[in-house]
Amino acid sequence: MMEIKGTPVVAMSAFLREKFGDKGSKRWLSALSEEAAKVHGGSASVGSWYPLKRVMLTPLLTICVLFYEGKPRGAWECGRFTAERDLGGVLGMFGGSRSLEGLIQVGGTILSTFFRPSPKVTTEVAGKSGVLRVSDFSELDRQMEFYIGGWVERALEFIGCKDVKMEQTKSVTKSDPVTEYRASWQ
DSSP, X not given: OOEEEHHHHHHHHXXXXXXXXXXXXXXXXXXXXXXXXXXXXXXXXXXXXXEHIIIIIHHHHXXXXXXSTTOTHHHHHHHHHHHHHHHHHHHHHTTOOOSHHHHHHHHHHHHHHHXXXXXXXXXXXXXXXXXXXXXXXXXXXXXXXXXXXXXXXXHHHHTTOOSOEEEEEEOGGGTOSSEEEEEEOO
16 A cells, blocks of 8 residues: 655645635535545644545545546646645755756655655656656556646746646556656746
8 A cells, every 4th residue: 555745635635725715625525535534624744644545546536526527637736736835845855956957856756755655756858858757656546647747847837947838648547657747848
């Protein structure tokens, strides 16, 4: 069973409150399991570990079902929100780099820091484009793929990349050996 660190869990709850207000947040909490509702309703701690499926993946799917007509775009937006909310502090922890190389190093470190066991992350950067591949992520689902894609897109914007274009070109949920994202920017 995979686990997730509390930071993205806390960010997900904040995303719901900011995007859909108290009414939307209460609607979402009432649709969750008792365990997930308790964690997202206020007991989540950034330093704690939680079961990935029960406290992150299923609640992320519930966001998509309740507020995005079942489409994974909600997971993408939640990933963007998490990057916006937390990236300044994370970059500060890793030397404050706003360079692409720094972001790539931090991105791989974040995936290995926020998940256990940690997935394998490989990257390639050439000029104004890059590829991120994620593998060995046993509980990766479609919503989490979108969440990661949204996080990476916003992170590139955060460090100053303009006109970021993100595309998911491979998916382990579609029987590919890796989940792959291709990005280009100005």
